[in-house]
Amino acid sequence: xxxxxxxxxxxxxxxxxxxxxxxxxxxxxxxxxxxxxxxxxxxxxxxxxxxxxxxxxxxxxxxxxxxxxxxxxxxxxxxxxxxxxxxxxxxxxxxxxxxxxxxxxxxxxxxxxxxxxxxxxxxxxxxxxxxxxxxxxxxxxxxxxxxxxxxxxxxxxxxxxxxxxxxxxxxxxxxxxxxxxxxxxxxxxxxxxxxxxxxxxxxxxxxxxxxxxxxxxxxxxxxxxxxxxxxxxxxxxxxxxxxxxxxxxxxxxxxxxxxxxxxxxxxxxxxxxxxxxxxxxxxxxxxxxxxxxxxxxxxxxxxxxxxxxxxxxxxxxxxxxxxxxxxxxxxxxxxxxxxxxxxxxxxxxxxxxxxxxxxxxxxxxxxxxxxxxxxxxxxxxxxxxxxxxxxxxxxxxxxxxxxxxxxxxxxxxxxxxxxxxxxxxxxxxxxxxxxxxxxxxxxxxxxxxxxxxxxxxxxxxxxxxxxxxxxxxxxxxxxxxxxx
Amino acid sequence: xxxxxxxxxxxxxxxxxxxxxxxxxxxxxxxxxxxxxxxxxxxxxxxxxxxxxxxxxxxxxxxxxxxxxxxxxxxxxxxxxxxxxxxxxxxxxxxxxxxxxxxxxxxxxxxxxxxxxxxxxxxxxxxxxxxxxxxxxxxxxxxxxxxxxxxxxxxxxxxxxxxxxxxxxxxxxxxxxxxxxxxxxxxxxxxxxxxxxxxxxxxxxxxxxxxxxxxxxxxxxxxxxxxxxxxxxxxxxxxxxxxxxxxxxxxxxxxxxxxxxxxxxxxxxxxxxxxxxxxxxxxxxxxxxxxxxxxxxxxxxxxxxxxxxxxxxxxxxxxxxxxxxxxxxxxxxxxxxxxxxxxxxxxxxxxxxxxxxxxxxxxxxxxxxxxxxxxxxxxxxxxxxxxxxxxxxxxxxxxxxxxxxxxxxxxxxxxxxxxxxxxxxxxxxxxxxxxxxxxxxxxxxxxxxxxxxxxxxxxxxxxxxxxxxxxxxxxxxxxxxxxxxxxx
Numbered sequence: 013x014x015x016x017x018x019x020x021x022x023x024x025x026x027x028x029x030x031x032x033x034x035x036x037x038x039x040x041x042x043x044x045x046x047x048x049x050x051x052x053x054x055x056x057x058x059x060x061x062x063x064x065x066x067x068x069x070x071x072x073x074x075x076x077x078x079x080x081x082x083x084x085x086x087x088x089x090x091x092x093x094x095x096x097x098x099x100x101x102x103x104x105x106x107x108x109x110x111x112x113x114x115x116x117x118x119x120x121x122x123x124x125x126x127x128x129x130x131x132x133x134x135x136x137x138x139x140x141x142x143x144x145x146x147x148x149x150x151x152x153x154x155x156x157x158x159x160x161x162x163x164x165x166x167x168x169x170x171x172x173x174x175x176x177x178x179x180x181x182x183x184x185x186x187x188x189x190x191x192x193x194x195x196x197x198x199x200x201x202x203x204x205x206x207x208x209x210x211x212x213x214x215x216x217x218x219x220x221x222x223x224x225x226x227x228x229x230x231x232x233x234x235x236x237x238x239x240x241x242x243x244x245x246x247x248x249x250x251x252x253x254x255x256x257x258x259x260x261x262x263x264x265x266x267x268x269x270x271x272x273x274x275x276x277x278x279x280x281x282x283x284x285x286x287x288x289x290x291x292x293x294x295x296x297x298x299x300x301x302x303x304x305x306x307x308x309x310x311x312x313x314x315x316x317x318x319x320x321x322x323x324x325x326x327x328x329x330x331x332x333x334x335x336x337x338x339x340x341x342x343x344x345x346x347x348x349x350x351x352x353x354x355x356x357x358x359x360x361x362x363x364x365x366x367x368x369x370x371x372x373x374x375x376x377x378x379x380x381x382x383x384x385x386x387x388x389x390x391x392x393x394x395x396x397x398x399x400x401x402x403x404x405x406x407x408x409x410x411x412x413x414x415x416x417x418x419x420x421x422x423x424x425x426x427x428x429x430x431x432x433x434x435x436x437x438x439x440x441x442x443x444x445x446x447x448x449x450x451x452x453x454x455x456x457x458x459x460x461x462x463x464x465x466x467x468x469x470x471x472x473x474x475x476x477x478x479x480x481x482x483x484x485x486x487x488x489x490x491x492x493x494x495x496x
Numbered sequence: 497x498x499x500x501x502x503x504x505x506x507x508x509x510x511x512x513x514x515x516x517x518x519x520x521x522x523x524x525x526x527x528x529x530x531x532x533x534x535x536x537x538x539x540x541x542x543x544x545x546x547x548x549x550x551x552x553x554x555x556x557x558x559x560x561x562x563x564x565x566x567x568x569x570x571x572x573x574x575x576x577x578x579x580x581x582x583x584x585x586x587x588x589x590x591x592x593x594x595x596x597x598x599x600x601x602x603x604x605x606x607x608x609x610x611x612x613x614x615x616x617x618x619x620x621x622x623x624x625x626x627x628x629x630x631x632x633x634x635x636x637x638x639x640x641x642x643x644x645x646x647x648x649x650x651x652x653x654x655x656x657x658x659x660x661x662x663x664x665x666x667x668x669x670x671x672x673x674x675x676x677x678x679x680x681x682x683x684x685x686x687x688x689x690x691x692x693x694x695x696x697x698x699x700x701x702x703x704x705x706x707x708x709x710x711x712x713x714x715x716x717x718x719x720x721x722x723x724x725x726x727x728x729x730x731x732x733x734x735x736x737x738x739x740x741x742x743x744x745x746x747x748x749x750x751x752x753x754x755x756x757x758x759x760x761x762x763x764x765x766x767x768x769x770x771x772x773x774x775x776x777x778x779x780x781x782x783x784x785x786x787x788x789x790x791x792x793x794x795x796x797x798x799x800x801x802x803x804x805x806x807x808x809x810x811x812x813x814x815x816x817x818x819x820x821x822x823x824x825x826x827x828x829x830x831x832x833x834x835x836x837x838x839x840x841x842x843x844x845x846x847x848x849x850x851x852x853x854x855x856x857x858x859x860x861x862x863x864x865x866x867x868x869x870x871x872x873x874x875x876x877x878x879x880x881x882x883x884x885x886x887x888x889x890x891x892x893x894x895x896x897x898x899x900x901x902x903x904x905x906x907x908x909x910x911x912x913x914x915x916x917x918x919x920x921x922x923x924x925x926x927x928x929x930x931x932x933x934x935x936x937x938x939x940x941x942x943x944x945x946x947x948x949x950x951x952x953x954x955x956x957x958x959x960x961x962x963x964x965x966x967x968x969x970x971x972x973x974x975x976x977x978x979x980x981x982x983x984x
Contacts, residue, residue, distance in 0.1 A: 092556045105555065112549060114556060211556040217785035246558050247787050325785050328588050331599020332553040336651070347594055347649070374590070374780035383782060 035082025078124030104358030114211025132166025161191030186436025189448035193411035193461030204443035205250030208243035266300035271404035275311035320386035327370025411461035504671030531659035532559030553597035578613025595638035608632035627666030841877035
């Protein structure tokens, strides 16, 4: 019998329901492994004592009707958790303890899950390698000194290292899918409006979306089912009928039409990525789906538009971190001096860079040329997808242009770092759902992911495609616990 | 637009200057809760007791539109005869200040909820139409308190997030009297609508005042200065007067006016520069991504139209036409909704003319003297109506009525009871009056002689004597008639 931490979430739930294993045993197993895995630096804040108490409480009065009965789960430190420090990976929130719970995490706890701790991430989710975190780099369990991707790097690392049976992240431009791809795990960026943003530290409000990160597609469907809810506290939350995604999961895609956008074959795409993509296409065909060549002509404008819209919103969203009400404050001679010192010392370089970009593109005289134009591009990109979806049911692309890179490799070249998001960003701009599933390894043996993009609110469809492909690919994440 | 006869001009040397005024009135929406949160909005609560996580801008907190405030703004738009925009957008106005927790104010920039409209001013010289540019919704900020702690500035966030309507007029105002009439009319309309209590002491109504001057006859507007946050009509007038004269002096000295934002110092009665155009904030407005565009249909507007009460202009017209009141009287009675309600209660069962005179005369004097609102009137409309009926049917004279009124002012007593208790009923029996007058004539034979020899003025003396003898109760009209007969 494999040990508790080797089980997928769905397998673990079944064992708990059959009383073959208790919540306490499960929680203990994960805590033990977490304690031996500090080298990965996946956690910012551990909540082990409380987790054990909650596990005890569950075992004493178990409710197996719950979807996540007594399951310990660690979450990205962007979700506000009541009475537990929430930092967003930033010094400026180093001492911030919310008195409230985010809707998404609340949905987890309502469904029986237990908070294990808060996972490392890029500062305010700004980054693609988890190197902008105030709390230090995170190791990718795939190999030493490799980045786990970002911004949900701690989540991906903890998940791949089996420090949590499943986790949740947030995705503004690829922050779930890219780290999932880098760590050989599954990550879903849901349709904008599916998961409430209430209680999630905001990066770029019109793009931010929480989503699950899991070991396989079944787990992903279940986690999404739990996370997603209509929430009046978020005006952009959408009231639609949430499905029983796991129960409806099918491993057949016969007759489905899958689009292959030619614009994603970018200049300088590595042979490995191209081969991976071809492999995916072949699998889809074998599974009985039709492959259709499509065009998303405005794809090339997505990344520049994203790097205007996201910093613009961020520059405003982060204005509240001013040292007045909560979080870090540096002493100043006067109000302005206090602001300057607090924000200079409290924010890291990447956050400052984006605040500056955002402030610039919103300035009077530049607004029309940058922000307004970027919004127009955004509409064009959405139109591209709308056009494409007249002929296809989903779209298949690579998740990232490369596999995990070395820590420090791209820290001095922000543009090359931003290029990591080239395949993921258009989906956020269009508000669509997309899943990344592990599909193979490169020459170095590092995992690579494929991305399936769906129509809005068509998560069930992309789960089905991903599930079907997963069975064909039969990817095994070869992780040797080198850090232990 | 009729010509304003009470023109406001500033004379310097050989030149006459016209003063151009536009107001941005900030009216607090009458609402139990804030624009984007469910915190209460009660005035005078202890500091930071009416603050939600949203108002204090905690991480991950999101604004949710309070539909009631939207309705209030649309109603106000209807009351201003304005275009209601079925699609409007909330924008973020970004700037840093200690009492602005989000680091931005949620406001409406390019697409306000209400567009162009108009307000009719009732001036002594006639009516004047003042254009409304727009009305938009925005959040109020908190309050910085600098004078409690010697080391620190304290912040009270009770007001943070309270809904304000910013009502922007066109630069149509030309005098201090027009400013007074405009603010009062806006206040009146909003009080009729129940969309703003108009309480200036509590800061429910404040204004930014835009002032410029130009030589009389010039068509082009001069450079304007904006005087921020003036919180009473008197201060607005003082600020405008100072500012207009300052600008005229600048021009007369060969200089020019710089566009800038100024503050009015109420102690020194001066405006002073706050920041120049060069230092103006770049607010980096952009649509708030936390909020969807505000959209509603014709049904929404027509439903609200049904809730609109009769407004002062219409009521005034009705009072003039139906009750034959003068425009002046009608104005006085409709300017405040509560006064108009009181008036309409009284005239339900009483003579309109006498009621109008008594309300605008005795009652207003009483309220003024005691510094009371009409809603606090010591005399209820019911009892005033009774008093007026007693005058009308001759039970008491106007003079007696005044003393009854004084007693009523002490405790809102039924005037009939007062009259009965004090025996104040008017003597209208001709036989009794004849007896009384005979006595007066008998007691004043010398005066009768004088009168009959041509001293007509003495007639008043006899009336006075008759009234005196009757203890003021004699019906003066009958006394007149009988005296005339007897003294023939």
